[in-house]
Amino acid sequence: xxxxxxxxxxxxxxxxxxxxxxxxGRSEMSLSDLVRSTGMPFATVRRYALELTEAGALxxxxxGIFTVGLKLWRLGTxxxxxxxxxxxxxxxxxxxxxxxxxHVQLAVLEGDEAVVIERLSAPSAxxxxxxxxxxxxxxxxxxxxxxxxxxxxxVVDSILDRGLxxxxxxxxxxxxxxxxxxxxxxxxxxxxxxxxxxxxxxxYAARILNTEGRVVAALSxxxxxxxxxxxxxxxxxxxxxxSISRLLGWQPTVRVRTD
Amino acid sequence: xxxxxxxxxxxxxxxxxxxxxxxxGRSEMSLSDLVRSTGMPFATVRRYALELTEAGALxxxxxGIFTVGLKLWRLGTxxxxxxxxxxxxxxxxxxxxxxxxxHVQLAVLEGDEAVVIERLSAPSAxxxxxxxxxxxxxxxxxxxxxxxxxxxxxVVDSILDRGLxxxxxxxxxxxxxxxxxxxxxxxxxxxxxxxxxxxxxxxYAARILNTEGRVVAALSxxxxxxxxxxxxxxxxxxxxxxSISRLLGWQPTVRVRTD
Numbered sequence: 381x382x383x384x385x386x387x388x389x390x391x392x393x394x395x396x397x398x399x400x401x402x403x404x405g406r407s408e409m410s411l412s413d414l415v416r417s418t419g420m421p422f423a424t425v426r427r428y429a430l431e432l433t434e435a436g437a438l439x440x441x442x443x444g445i446f447t448v449g450l451k452l453w454r455l456g457t458x459x460x461x462x463x464x465x466x467x468x469x470x471x472x473x474x475x476x477x478x479x480x481x482x483h484v485q486l487a488v489l490e491g492d493e494a495v496v497i498e499r500l501s502a503p504s505a506x507x508x509x510x511x512x513x514x515x516x517x518x519x520x521x522x523x524x525x526x527x528x529x530x531x532x533x534x535v536v537d538s539i540l541d542r543g544l545x546x547x548x549x550x551x552x553x554x555x556x557x558x559x560x561x562x563x564x565x566x567x568x569x570x571x572x573x574x575x576x577x578x579x580x581x582x583x584y585a586a587r588i589l590n591t592e593g594r595v596v597a598a599l600s601x602x603x604x605x606x607x608x609x610x611x612x613x614x615x616x617x618x619x620x621x622x623s624i625s626r627l628l629g630w631q632p633t634v635r636v637r638t639d
Numbered sequence: 640x641x642x643x644x645x646x647x648x649x650x651x652x653x654x655x656x657x658x659x660x661x662x663x664g665r666s667e668m669s670l671s672d673l674v675r676s677t678g679m680p681f682a683t684v685r686r687y688a689l690e691l692t693e694a695g696a697l698x699x700x701x702x703g704i705f706t707v708g709l710k711l712w713r714l715g716t717x718x719x720x721x722x723x724x725x726x727x728x729x730x731x732x733x734x735x736x737x738x739x740x741x742h743v744q745l746a747v748l749e750g751d752e753a754v755v756i757e758r759l760s761a762p763s764a765x766x767x768x769x770x771x772x773x774x775x776x777x778x779x780x781x782x783x784x785x786x787x788x789x790x791x792x793x794v795v796d797s798i799l800d801r802g803l804x805x806x807x808x809x810x811x812x813x814x815x816x817x818x819x820x821x822x823x824x825x826x827x828x829x830x831x832x833x834x835x836x837x838x839x840x841x842x843y844a845a846r847i848l849n850t851e852g853r854v855v856a857a858l859s860x861x862x863x864x865x866x867x868x869x870x871x872x873x874x875x876x877x878x879x880x881x882s883i884s885r886l887l888g889w890q891p892t893v894r895v896r897t898d
Contacts, residue, residue: 393694450749456711463772
């Protein structure tokens with residue numbers, strides 16, 4: 381989002397605006413692109429971009445195009461619930477992938493969206509919109525339903541207050557129907573999405589619990605609509621979700637917490 | 640590395656010092672930890688840490704412990720030669736993993752080290768020091784030898800000038816021997832490391848080329864020393880490396896460039 385340069389804003393916040401101007405689809409930017417995207421003066425943007433480059437947060441090529449630096453990528457790998465969770469989940473995701481040969485996704489809650497932190501796909505599997513680092517809506521993706529159904533009431537209220545966007549004719553847009561669906565997800569620990577996010581794709585998700593019984597992530601398998609039956613997928617997803625949960629310290633005697 | 644607070648240094652560079660104070664093994668820090676690690680005054684560190692938290696670059700928990708934020712992780716996924724390369728390489732890495740059931744690693748050159756950008760491991764496979772985002776020395780890891788052997792002469796000179804650290808008795812520490820080894824890696828496009836980085840681990844790597852014939856990454860398989868023969872591993876690694884290279888636009892008619 382372009383922002384106008386407010387004179388009162390601190391150096392730090394303007395520097396970070398330049399940094400966070402990089403987004404999926406806008407990962408390579410010239411100084412002019414950065415000016416357009418931040419709404420700040422050229423000289424300011426140039427100074428910050430060069431300082432960020434010197435620190436290794438950005439990288440500048442011979443043509444003057446800036447990209448996110450590998451050093452920043454390394455820093456990002458330190459975020460909790462990303463690399464450590466990925467590393468622990470990965471062997472189980474691989475087993476799930478080996479068993480089913482379908483897309484396997486791992487996602488966590490960030491604000492009012494689900495963020496895909498790991499994905500395994502066969503070259504031949506269904507073309508999938510999501511990518512690692514990509515975001516999915518909470519009300520109509522299987523991982524989103526899992527995360528939303530275990531989120532605090534305020535998160536659910538804010539999602540409903542903003543209105544439920546219809547991605548397809550199958551998307552649940554009625555608040556009462558979504559609340560009932562979330563109650564079902566909460567009680568079963570699983571979620572199913574049938575062409576609610578994109579026509580032609582079904583997905584099935586299970587929750588991942590930590591040692592305290594909190595849902596820290598959701599695991600899903602995405603298949604071409606009509607290609608595989610739910611009962612052929614869901615037990616495997618649930619099993620993998622429980623295996624990863626056990627690795628995180630969860631025990632069947634631990635009560636699942638939704639507060 | 641702790642740095643003293645120089646009065647002349649800009650706000651931006653001090654803000655970035657706070658950000659880059661987070662490192663593997665130091666991914667959770669209190670304000671006091673940040674003060675110790677940056678050498679800056681408490682009030683300054685506190686202000687920057689809170690500004691970084693407000694922007695989503697850091698996250699602060701109820702106990703006042705800071706971690707890298709998920710938003711920064713997402714930003715990092717935009718770095719070239721990380722997520723796009725990972726996504727393209729992943730299916731082939733999975734096939735390699737399925738065929739061999741051994742650690743599979745993908746690494747790129749950053750400065751004078753190799754950075755692991757993807758890794759697949761079996762729960763039962765050899766305990767491996769490297770992790771995603773982790774770094775490996777260029778002179779005694781298989782991915783490192785591949786990357787170093789195709790790097791500009793200045794990089795090789797600077798590695799040799801600094802001296803070759805002996806990680807094990809098998810590490811090549813003689814410059815002339817390493818140069819001969821690198822020439823071999825360059826001509827074959829493969830590298831082997833036998834207990835040169837850690838006792839008990841062998842690794843075998845192949846190069847990944849882009850459309851211009853430049854080596855953009857290295858792919859390796861790591862096995863327990865003596866458990867699997869080189870000739871049972873290397874052809875599969877080379878084949879996967881070539882498949883990934885073709886996906887990146889490389890053709891067998893393209894000359895491999897090492898300049």
